[in-house]
Amino acid sequence: MNTNSNSYTIVYASVMVVIVAFLLAFVSSVLKPTQDKNVELDKKRQILAALNIRDLQTANEVENKYDEVVIADMVVKADGSCVKTGKEKDEDGFKVDNKDINSGCLPVYVCKINGSTKYVVPMSGRGLWGGLWGYMAVNDDFRTVFGAYFSHESETAGLGSPIAEQKFQDQFKGKQIFTDSATSQVALTVVKKGQVKDDTYEVDGLTGATLTTKGAAAMVNSGLQQYVGFFNASKK
Template sequence: MAKESPAKPFYSVLILALVCSMLVAGAAVGLRPRQETNRKFDQKKNILRAAGLYHGQGGQAEVEKLFQAVETKIIRLSDGSVVKPAEIEPATFNQLKAAFNPETGRALTKEEDQAGLGRRENYSLVYLVKKNDRLDKVILPVRGKGLWSTMYGYVALANDLATINGITFYQHGETPGLGGEIENETWQAGWAGKKIHNLQGEPVLRVVKGKSSGEESRYQIDGISGATLTMNGVSNMMSFWFGDHGFKPFLERYKNRGDLDG
C-alpha cells in the first residue's frame, strides 16, 4: 500500500480555499449591481426627504416617481457656474471618485479643510425642484468628519438660496444613541428655517449646546446631548460647504434669480 504524501492534506486545504475564494469573489461581483441600485435608491430617497417631498410612505416605485420632479445638474465649485451635460453627464458623474482624481479634484490645505476631507472635487452635483417653471428648492450634497466616521447628507435650501428647508444624513458610523441621532427626524426638523450666512455673507450656521435666543437663533441648532464631537463635525461640515471652497460661489451667483440658466 502506497504511503500517503504528507503534503496531500495541505494541497487539499489549498484547493478548497481557492474554490471558496472564487465563490466569494463571484458572489461579490454578482451583488455589485444590486448594491449600486440600492445605494442610488437610498440617495434619491434622502434627497426627496430633505426637500420635504417624501415622508417614508411607498417603496422604490414611489421614490422613482417622485424623483421625476427633481432635475440634476453639475456645477463648478470654483465659480458656481452650471456645467453643460455635454461636458460632464450628471447620470454617470461620481463625485467622491472625482475628489481623488488629480484632474477633477484637488488637495485642501489645513486652513481650507474645515470638514476634514483631505481632498475636494472640482465639480458637484446639485438637485433642483421647480414650481411653475421657477426654482423652488435646491438640494446640496454635504459630507464631513464626525467623531468616528465621515458623515454624508443632503441640505435643501428654499428658493432664496439662503434658508434651510430640510436636512438628512444617510450614511455615517457615529455612536448609536449619541452622535448617531443625527438621523433622528425630530432633531433634523429643527434645522428648517435657519439661515446659512450672516449679513456679511459669512457661513455661520452651526450646532450649539442648548437653545439659542435673539439674533443668533436664526443660525444655530440645538445640539444632541452627549455628542459634542459629532456636533462639532456637523458644524465644521456646514462651515466648509457653505464657505468659499464649497457652495458659496454657486449660491451668490444664482441667489434670487429664480433659475439656473447661464
C-alpha cells in the first residue's frame, strides 16, 4: 500500500482511533471499582464531618468510624413513613444520589454519638457558578442542629468558596430549625454578611458572595423542609 496515499492515512487514523478507544475503555473499566470506592469514602467522610468528626487521616479510620457511629441509612417519604429501614448499611439510603432525592425517596442517616441519637440529612442547591451540596446533623429533638458540612462545585476562591470551610459550617451548631412549636415551616437560613437579627436561627453569610449566600440559604431551607414530615412523625 502506498503510505503517502489518502486511503492509507484514513485507514491508519481509523485503526489508531479504535485502538486508543479500546485502551481507554479498558483502563476505565479497570479503574472504576477504585473510583467508586473513593467516591463512597468521600461521601462517608462528609457525613462524618456533619457529625463534627473531621480529623480522620486514613481510609480505614473513616470506614471504622462510619461503621461505629452510623446505625442505619433509612429511606423515608415526605410524610415521615419509612420506605427502607437501612439496617444493612450502604444498601439503602447511602445508594441514593442527590439528583434522585424526592418526596418519595429521602435518605436519613441514623447515628449514635456518645450515646445520643443524631439524624443526618443530605441537601443540595446551586451557587453562583455551580452546584452546592452538603449534610446537616439534627439532634433527637428534631429542631436543633448538631453539625453541618457543605461543599461546592466551582464557587469563586476567597468569596463563595468558604462555604466549604469549617469556620462557616460551625456557625450552624446549636441553631434552631424552627421558630415555633408547630414545626411546620423551616426558619433556619443564611443571611447577608453582617445582617443577622436573630442568631437563634440565622447564620452569617459570606463576605462579597451574595449569590452563594442566597444559594446556601435556599439549599438549607428547602433541604430541611422536605424532612419536616419525618421530623414531626419521629417525635410522636
